[in-house]
Amino acid sequence: DIVMTQTPLSSPVTLGQSASISCRSSQSLVHTDGSTYLNWLQQRPGQPPRLLIYKISNRFSGVPDRFSGSGAGTDFTLRISRVEAEDVGVYYCMQGTQLLSFGGGTKVEIK
Amino acid sequence: QVQLQQWGAGLLKPSETLSLTCGVYGGSFTAYYWSWIRQPPGKGLEWIGEINHSGSTNYNVSLKSRVTISVDTSKNQFSLKLSSVTAADTAVYYCAGYTGKFWGQGTLVTVSS
Numbered sequence: 001d002i003v004m005t006q007t008p009l010s011s012p013v014t015l016g017q018s019a020s021i022s023c024r025s026s027q028s029l030v031h032t033d034g035s036t037y038l039n040w041l042q043q044r045p046g047q048p049p050r051l052l053i054y055k056i057s058n059r060f061s062g063v064p065d066r067f068s069g070s071g072a073g074t075d076f077t078l079r080i081s082r083v084e085a086e087d088v089g090v091y092y093c094m095q096g097t098q099l100l101s102f103g104g105g106t107k108v109e110i111k
Numbered sequence: 112q113v114q115l116q117q118w119g120a121g122l123l124k125p126s127e128t129l130s131l132t133c134g135v136y137g138g139s140f141t142a143y144y145w146s147w148i149r150q151p152p153g154k155g156l157e158w159i160g161e162i163n164h165s166g167s168t169n170y171n172v173s174l175k176s177r178v179t180i181s182v183d184t185s186k187n188q189f190s191l192k193l194s195s196v197t198a199a200d201t202a203v204y205y206c207a208g209y210t211g212k213f214w215g216q217g218t219l220v221t222v223s224s
Contacts, residue, residue, distance in 0.1 A: 001172070039211050048205055048214045049156065060212065092156060096210035099169055100146060100158040 002026055002095050006103035012111045013083045021078045021106045023093030028073050030097070037096035040069055040078045043105075044089040052091075053078065085110060113138035117206045117215035119191075123222050129193040133206030133215050140164055140187045143209050147180060147191045149202040150217075157202075162189050196222045 003026040013019040021040075029036045040053040051060045053069035056076060066081045080087055088110060093103040119131035135145070147159040160170035162180045170178050179192040193200060201222050206215040 037210060041211065048217045049211075050214070051212050054210070054212065094156075094211050100148070100161070100211070102156040102158065105155045 002029070002098050002101050004093055004095055004101050004103040006091075006093055006106050008106060009104070010107045010109065012109050013080075014111050015085065016082055019080045019083055019087075019108055021091055021093075021108075023071075023076045023078070023103050025074045025076075025095055029095050030073065036072065038069075038071065038076050039094045039096065040067075041092045041094055041102075042087075042089050043092065044086075049092065080108070083108070083110070113209065113213045115206050115208060115213055115215040117204075117218055119204075119218055119220075121219055121221060123196050123220065124224055125197050125222060126195055127222075129196050129200065129204075129220055130190070131204055131206070131218055131220075132188055132190045135187045135189075135208065138209070138213075140184065144169075145182070145189045145206065145208045148205045148207055149200075150205070151199075151202045159191065159193075159204075196220075198222050 005024045007022045011019050029038050038056050041049040042052050043049045052063050052067050057069045068079050070077050090105045090107050092105050114136045117133040141164040144161040144163045146161040149157050160180050162168045162182050164184050168180050177194045182189045203217045203219050205217050
């Protein structure tokens with residue numbers, strides 16, 4: 001099984017500043033088809049998760065360009081630029097290369 | 112646009128069987144695997160298992176002995192059964208597809224005597 005490890009656990013950020021979340025997988029997420037199935041999800045309080053980024057760096061429909069993803073192999077990063085109040089929530093990395101598994105989550109809150 | 116709508120019983124007694132169904136509206140039902148995922152109160156996401164349109168399944172090894180996922184391609188629906196539930200199975204259960212692109216609204220299942 002692929003284990004996903006996220007850091008930090010919590011990220012207090014000032015409005016308008018940036019936040020970064022790291023995610024590391026226990027093995028390479030490069031699929032035999034050449035794609036890397038690493039996604040980032042946002043979960044606002046009381047809501048289901050929502051896809052932000054798929055295959056490392058592709059923003060899903062309707063996602064603001066303040067959200068960006070990067071990385072390769074086993075190390076990945078989600079960056080939120082110019083944080084807004086609506087960005088408060090828990091962010092999860094998720095791999096779909098070998099079945100599905102999730103990171104433990106990072107709580108983004110406003111200072 | 113793909114929409115997932117799920118339904119099923121929300122309150123169970125210990126030892127009963129959890130049963131949920133998810134309907135898929137729009138998009139391609141045959142192109143992807145369809146998953147069940149759960150989230151205990153205040154905790155993170157746990158993948159339960161998945162199925163494709165032909166009935167091929169994969170399960171989380173920690174739940175495999177109690178889980179059955181089935182599909183009804185005539186209705187574009189897939190279902191979850193989890194047997195012998197205990198309080199530890201209390202969670203919000205989600206259906207999801209397209210490798211996490213689309214999610215159901217979630218169903219809170221509470222196990223209590």
